[in-house]
Amino acid sequence: MSVKQLRTEEMLINMGPQHPSTHGVCKLVIKMDGEEVKYIQPHVGFLHRSIEKIAENRNYPQFVPYTDRIDYCASMNANHAYVVAAEKLGDVEIPERAEYLRVIMAELNRIASHLVWLATFTIDLGAVTPFLYAFREREDILDLFEMTCGQRLTYNYMTIGGVGWDIPKEFEPKLRQFLKIFPSRIDDYEDLLTNNPIFLHRTKGVGVLPKETAYEYSVSGPSLRGSGVKWDIRKAEPYSIYDKFDFDIPIGTEGDAWDRYKVRLQELRESAKIVEQAIDGLPGGDFKKKVPLTWKPPEGEVFCRIEAPRGEMAYHIISDGTPKPYRMKIRTASFCNLQVLPIIGVNHMIADLVAIFGSLDIILPEVDR
Amino acid sequence: MLELRPIFDAIGEFLNSILPEFWVTIVSAFGTGAIILGVASVFVLFFVWWERKVSAHMQQRYGPMRTGWHGWLQTIADGVKLLQKEDLIPRDADKLVYLFAPVVCFVAAFLAYVTIPFGEGLIVQDLNIGILYIIAITTFTVVSLLMAGWASHNKWSLLGGMRSAAQIISYEVPLSLSLIGVIMIAETLSMVSIVVQQEGWFWNWYVFRQPLGFIVYYIAATAEANRTPFDIPEAEQELVAGYNVEYSGMKWAMFFFAEYINMLTISAIAVTLFFGGWHAPAPFLDFIPSWIWFVGKCLLSVFVLMWFRWTYPRVRVDQLMAFAWKFMLPLAFVNIILTGFGIYLF
Amino acid sequence: MPDRFAGRLTALEMFGNYAYTGIWLLIGVGFVLVTFWFASLIRPQRPNPTKLENYECGEMPLSASYLQFNVKYYIFALIFVIFDVEVVFLFPWAVVYNSLGLFALIEMLVFLLILIFGLAYAWKKGALQWV
Numbered sequence: 001m002s003v004k005q006l007r008t009e010e011m012l013i014n015m016g017p018q019h020p021s022t023h024g025v026c027k028l029v030i031k032m033d034g035e036e037v038k039y040i041q042p043h044v045g046f047l048h049r050s051i052e053k054i055a056e057n058r059n060y061p062q063f064v065p066y067t068d069r070i071d072y073c074a075s076m077n078a079n080h081a082y083v084v085a086a087e088k089l090g091d092v093e094i095p096e097r098a099e100y101l102r103v104i105m106a107e108l109n110r111i112a113s114h115l116v117w118l119a120t121f122t123i124d125l126g127a128v129t130p131f132l133y134a135f136r137e138r139e140d141i142l143d144l145f146e147m148t149c150g151q152r153l154t155y156n157y158m159t160i161g162g163v164g165w166d167i168p169k170e171f172e173p174k175l176r177q178f179l180k181i182f183p184s185r186i187d188d189y190e191d192l193l194t195n196n197p198i199f200l201h202r203t204k205g206v207g208v209l210p211k212e213t214a215y216e217y218s219v220s221g222p223s224l225r226g227s228g229v230k231w232d233i234r235k236a237e238p239y240s241i242y243d244k245f246d247f248d249i250p251i252g253t254e255g256d257a258w259d260r261y262k263v264r265l266q267e268l269r270e271s272a273k274i275v276e277q278a279i280d281g282l283p284g285g286d287f288k289k290k291v292p293l294t295w296k297p298p299e300g301e302v303f304c305r306i307e308a309p310r311g312e313m314a315y316h317i318i319s320d321g322t323p324k325p326y327r328m329k330i331r332t333a334s335f336c337n338l339q340v341l342p343i344i345g346v347n348h349m350i351a352d353l354v355a356i357f358g359s360l361d362i363i364l365p366e367v368d369r
Numbered sequence: 370m371l372e373l374r375p376i377f378d379a380i381g382e383f384l385n386s387i388l389p390e391f392w393v394t395i396v397s398a399f400g401t402g403a404i405i406l407g408v409a410s411v412f413v414l415f416f417v418w419w420e421r422k423v424s425a426h427m428q429q430r431y432g433p434m435r436t437g438w439h440g441w442l443q444t445i446a447d448g449v450k451l452l453q454k455e456d457l458i459p460r461d462a463d464k465l466v467y468l469f470a471p472v473v474c475f476v477a478a479f480l481a482y483v484t485i486p487f488g489e490g491l492i493v494q495d496l497n498i499g500i501l502y503i504i505a506i507t508t509f510t511v512v513s514l515l516m517a518g519w520a521s522h523n524k525w526s527l528l529g530g531m532r533s534a535a536q537i538i539s540y541e542v543p544l545s546l547s548l549i550g551v552i553m554i555a556e557t558l559s560m561v562s563i564v565v566q567q568e569g570w571f572w573n574w575y576v577f578r579q580p581l582g583f584i585v586y587y588i589a590a591t592a593e594a595n596r597t598p599f600d601i602p603e604a605e606q607e608l609v610a611g612y613n614v615e616y617s618g619m620k621w622a623m624f625f626f627a628e629y630i631n632m633l634t635i636s637a638i639a640v641t642l643f644f645g646g647w648h649a650p651a652p653f654l655d656f657i658p659s660w661i662w663f664v665g666k667c668l669l670s671v672f673v674l675m676w677f678r679w680t681y682p683r684v685r686v687d688q689l690m691a692f693a694w695k696f697m698l699p700l701a702f703v704n705i706i707l708t709g710f711g712i713y714l715f
Numbered sequence: 716m717p718d719r720f721a722g723r724l725t726a727l728e729m730f731g732n733y734a735y736t737g738i739w740l741l742i743g744v745g746f747v748l749v750t751f752w753f754a755s756l757i758r759p760q761r762p763n764p765t766k767l768e769n770y771e772c773g774e775m776p777l778s779a780s781y782l783q784f785n786v787k788y789y790i791f792a793l794i795f796v797i798f799d800v801e802v803v804f805l806f807p808w809a810v811v812y813n814s815l816g817l818f819a820l821i822e823m824l825v826f827l828l829i830l831i832f833g834l835a836y837a838w839k840k841g842a843l844q845w846v
Contacts, residue, residue, distance in 0.1 A: 009782040013524045018773030021606040027774065034785025035528070035686050124606050126597060126683025132428035198598055198682050350528075351607050351685045398738035406746060452754045460767040468751075476743035483735050494735045501806055502736075522781070523769045535788040538795040545802040552809040614770050619754040623747055690791060694834070694843045698798075702831055705805075706824070712813055713820045 010038055017046050021124045021354045024364030026338070028353075035349045040342040044335075047368040055328040060086050060295050061160050063325075068154035070313075070332065071366045073116050076109035076145075077308040079158040084239050085304035085315035086160045090297035095286040098162035099241045104175075104278045105145070105157060106240075107271040111182075112141040113309035114222075114264050114271075117361045118189060121261065124358035125202050130192050137185050140178045147171055160295065162288025175279055182272050186265060193261075203258040207344045207356030210255060217340045221311025221333050222263045223360050227255030233307040240306075245277045257359035264361070294323045310334050310361050334366040372658045374490035401493045405482045413629040417444040420675050427679045454618035459522055462615065466520035470513045471616070471623035477509030478627040478634065485637045486560050488647045488660030499560035500552065500642070504545055507593070507634060510627065511537040514602060514612045517624070521615035529611025532686055533602030537593055539693040544589035546701035550582040550708040551575050551642045564646030571650035576643040578711075581704040583643045585697055590635035592693070595628065596674055598681035601689060636670035637663075644670075794837055801830055 011032045016022035025046035031039035051070060055063050067082040068075040080102055087094065119134035142152045148167050149157045157164050193199045209219065214227045224231055232249045234242040250266030252259025299321040305314035311333025320326040337360050345353045380400075384393045418433070418441055425432030433440025458464060484499045486492040496502050511534050518530015554575060555563045567573050576583045592599035603611035613624050640646060644666050647659035684692070769776050804826075812819050837843055 008785045011524055011782060011784075012777040014771045014774040014777055016772050019609060027772070029777070032528075034787050035532075036785075122682065126600070126604065126606060127681060128424070129428050129679050132430060136429055192680070193682075196682065198684050201688055202682055202685060349685055349687065351601075351604065351683070354607050394734050395738065398735045399742065401735070402739045402742040406742065453758050455759050455761065456751075456754065457762065457766055459769045460764070461769060472744055472747045475747050476740060479743045480736060480739055483739055494732055496732055521769070522779075524771065524776070527784070531784065531788045535791045538799075539791055542795060542798045542802060545799070546805070549802075549805050549809045552806065553812045556810055556813050558806065558810060609770070609772070618758060619750050623750075691843065694794070695838065698834060699831070702827055702834075706827060709812065709820050709823050713817065 008033060015353075016043075021357065022364075023120060023357070023362060026362070026364050026367070028341075028357075030350075030353070032350060035351075037346055037348055037350055037353050040345050040353070042338055042341060044338070044364070044367050047365050049365075049369065051369045052328050052330055055325055057324065059293055059323045060090075060297065060325065061291060061293055063328075064159060065154065065156045068156055069365060070330065070369060071113075071308065071310070071334075071363055072153055073363055074109050074113040074309045075153065075155050076105045076157060077113070077306065078313065079155065080106045080240070081304070081306045081308060081313040082315055083158045083160050084306060085302055085317055086297070088304050089300065089302040089317055089319055090160070090295065092161055092289065092291065094162050094289055096241075096283050097166075097285045097287050098289075100278050100282045101163045101167065101287060102158055103240055103242065103245075104275055104282075105148070105155075105163070107274045107278070108141050108144060108175075110271045110309045111268055111275075112138045114268050115141075117264060117309075117358075121355075121358040121361075122193065124354045125199065127193070127199070130189055133185070133188060133192070137178075137182065140174075144171060144175060144178070147174070159288060159291065161291035162286070164288070166287045172279060175275070179272055179276050179279075183269065186268055190265065194265075200258070202351075202355055203261060203359070204256060205254070206257045206352045207348065207359060208254060208256045209340060209344050213340060213343055214255070217343070218336045219311070219340055220336065221307070221309070221361075222267060223260055223311065223337050223340075225249065226252035226260035226263045228253050228259075233305055233312060237305075239304070242274075244281070245274050247271075247274050257355050260359045260361075296321060296323050305331070308333060310363065310366065311337060330369060332366040332369065334362045334364070335369075338362050338367055373488060373660055377491070405493065406479070409479065409482065409630050409633070410626075412633055413626055414444045414448070416629045416632060416671060417447070417625075419671075420678075423672065423675045424679045427676075448622065451618055451622045456618040456620060457615075459615050461522040463520040463522070466516050467615075468620075470517035470520060471620045471627075472513075473516060474510055474513035474627040475623045475630075477506055477513060478630040480506045481634045484560055485634070486564055486641060486646055486663070488658065488663050491647075491660055492561055495559055495561045498558045500548055500558050500563075500638070503634070503638060504541075504548075507631065508537070508541055510593075510631065513627075517616065518612040521612075523615050525608045525610070526612050526614045529602045529604075529608045529614070532608075533595065533612060535686070536595075536599065536601060536689060536693075539690055540589040540592040540599075540697070543585050543693060543697035543701045544593060546698070546705060547582045547585035547589060548642060549701075550579045550704050553705075553708050553712060554578060560641050560646075564641055564648065567645040568648055569652060571645065574643060574645040574648075579643065579704070579708070581700065581707070583639070585701050585704060586643070587639060589693075589697060590639065591674060591677060592689070594631045594635050594674070596632070597678040598684050599689060600678075600683060601686050604683055606683075632671055632674055633667060636667040636674070639670050640666040794843070797833065798830070801826075 013030055013032060014027060015030050016027040017025040022028065027043040029041040029043060030037050049069070051066050054066055064079060064082060067078040071078045115134040115138045119131040122130040145155055146152050148171060149155050149165055209223065209227050211227050211229055214224050214229065228251050230249055230251050233239065235249055247270045250263045250270065252263050297319045299319055301316070301318040303314060303316045305312050312331065313333060314331035316329040317325050318327040341357060341360060345356050348356065381397065384396060388396065421432045421443065433443035436442040436446050458467060481503045483493050484496045484502055514533040515530045518526045518533070551563065552558060555566050557563060567575060595602055603613065613621055616624065640663060647663040649655050649657060649662050771777070808823065
């Protein structure tokens with residue numbers, strides 16, 4: 001009689017909401033046979049704040065601060081998605097300087113967000129030190145943001161018609177200094193992780209996300225690119241002024257946690273490259289176009305998507321010609337990405353489940369909105 | 370000058386002069402027990418603070434800074450806090466087993482000190498089966514972790530307890546086998562005799578004759594002490610805290626205490642068996658007391674353990690087992706065979 | 716009569732050696748229990764049903780934890796018992812190895828080969844595989 005024929009019971013267990021590696025308040029009901037996870041059911045909604053409904057009761061410019069709260073690790077990108085959609089709806093032309101500033105901020109925030117991902121992912125694998133290394137660099141970026149808009153987490157920086165504030169004088173030298181040291185810091189992370197045999201064993205072949213599954217569940221962002229799909233909205237349908245910059249889209253081959261890690265690390269470098277080009281080409285002039293609080297876009301609807309750090313973030317706004325949107329639907333990447341977890345997480349060890357969850361880079365307020 | 374041996378000798382003589390032999394044994398056993406308990410507590414207090422400082426500086430932070438000079442009082446403050454913490458026993462727990470798990474854990478860690486030579490003559494009892502005794506006693510830790518995991522009636526604890534059982538017993542085999550090489554050379558199991566044979570220059574240390582044995586020992590010992598990268602029984606990212614999820618207050622503190630004592634134990638064994646024990650690396654450095662050499666070497670080894678912990682990610686449970694059985698165990702066999710041929714040929 | 720037992724321990728001395736272990740056992744258990752007792756004097760004790768619930772990530776436990784658990788861990792325990800007993804045999808052999816010469820070397824090779832064969836067998840049977 002082999003081991004497999006012995007009758008053993010499966011263990012039904014709550015993983016979350018109060019669990020160190022569900023990255024917030026996600027609850028996974030999992031069924032385990034010993035160490036192996038046989039069934040996963042994510043339960044979401046602990047953080048639901050009905051942001052979409054709130055939008056129906058706010059004037060268009062008033063809604064920007066709420067977008068910050070959708071994805072607190074990448075508020076700039078969430079701002080960006082909304083203002084781009086609103087401007088498309090109302091056909092607002094914005095000054096070129098504002099576009100450049102938006103790109104700088106969005107890319108810096110992408111870096112910050114990926115650093116948070118790197119930090120939490122490595123902590124999920126049990127390595128605590130890279131966490132603080134990554135947060136050291138994030139601190140520099142947050143300093144830059146604080147200098148510009150006075151906030152460190154929820155920036156409320158971009159407005160319909162431009163950006164809220166111009167950058168202060170000391171911004172540029174500090175940014176250039178950051179860009180100078182940042183590549184060497186990425187090398188540091190790679191030294192700690194990329195060639196570490198334990199890290200390789202823990203990520204290679206773990207949580208393989210096949211291309212087809214990724215399509216079926218409309219996975220996006222680095223998790224999709226890790227599976228070898230060259231799809232990035234910044235290149236595929238450029239918004240803002242991304243077509244002016246020269247950058248690559250890193251892709252993986254296998255679609256495992258390792259590829260998702262490599263893709264994100266590469267994206268750190270690419271984003272730094274974009275920021276550098278943007279700060280070099282930063283034109284003078286106005287940084288915003290006055291848009292009144294009771295701004296009324298014409299009747300109609302708009303769908304607009306951008307590439308947020310976690311994947312596509314899209315706004316579908318229906319306007320009835322009043323200062324408030326008639327209906328707003330927000331498509332967030334984390335919600336879609338979370339849905340593949342039960343598919344790619346089963347038949348792995350619980351330790352791998354944690355690693356897969358971490359590698360998908362899910363942020364719960366974005367799932368629940 | 371600073372050798373502690375004369376002091377203890379004097380105390381022993383004094384006791385012998387006033388008490389019959391039986392009572393001398395009893396009194397000195399209690400006395401040494403109390404001393405070692407005190408020393409171990411001081412070491413643990415220091416290690417906890419030190420680990421926080423080491424980790425902090427490796428991570429570009431300061432660590433505790435507010436309680437005393439560079440936060441040296443932090444551990445004491447933590448201890449006081451834990452003492453006052455409400456102690457919750459889950460309703461469904463097996464209460465007796467739950468209570469005794471930390472006791473077993475602590476005692477298993479503590480009893481190993483009966484035969485650890487802290488310096489020349491600074492050994493409580495030079496048992497003639499010293500190493501075997503230490504290996505046997507420290508393995509009781511696995512029983513306590515299993516007790517804790519089972520008695521808590523918590524699924525995370527149960528998983529942690531099971532993992533610790535599987536892990537510690539798996540690494541027990543290569544750990545014991547890795548020491549066989551040293552025993553073959555030393556021809557004794559007594560800790561003191563092994564140290565005495567490594568006298569003189571540092572190239573007499575057994576690590577230079579048993580490098581493979583040392584590597585196997587050190588890795589296996591790291592696993593035995595549940596230190597990262599082998600800390601899967603308490604993997605906080607997977608099992609929340611593993612076997613001690615349900616423990617709080619002093620009961621939890623005892624597990625913690627035992628873990629840090631175990632760190633010192635495995636370092637002490639490594640130093641005794643492979644790094645010349647209390648001997649100075651060169652004869653002319655003998656003016657420094659032997660116990661300072663011993664403690665210094667131990668601290669260095671503990672530092673290396675901390676270094677491991679703050680550098681590596683954690684391995685997965687199946688990789689851990691495969692590593693023990695498919696890599697470490699054959700390596701330990703190879704070491705014994707090489708040692709056997711070596712002794713026969715030279 | 717030549718003293719064949721010179722240098723060996725008498726039963727009493729043997730007891731004396733382990734008396735320390737026994738007394739330390741008492742000290743250890745006593746220390747821990749006294750600490751618990753002392754803590755119980757100064758700590759608050761206000762349990763309520765919710766507090767005494769088992770921790771399962773902040774939710775009510777979904778099922779009991781005492782169940783027919785996966786046997787994988789047990790398999791390792793079995794292999795461990797086999798190997799650890801053999802390790803115990805190796806200890807006395809290692810102590811006298813040097814004085815036995817070639818005989819011991821061959822003996823050792825035979826014994827270790829059996830052990831290694833056992834390991835290889837367990838390996839091939841998949842007992843070392845985590846299912």
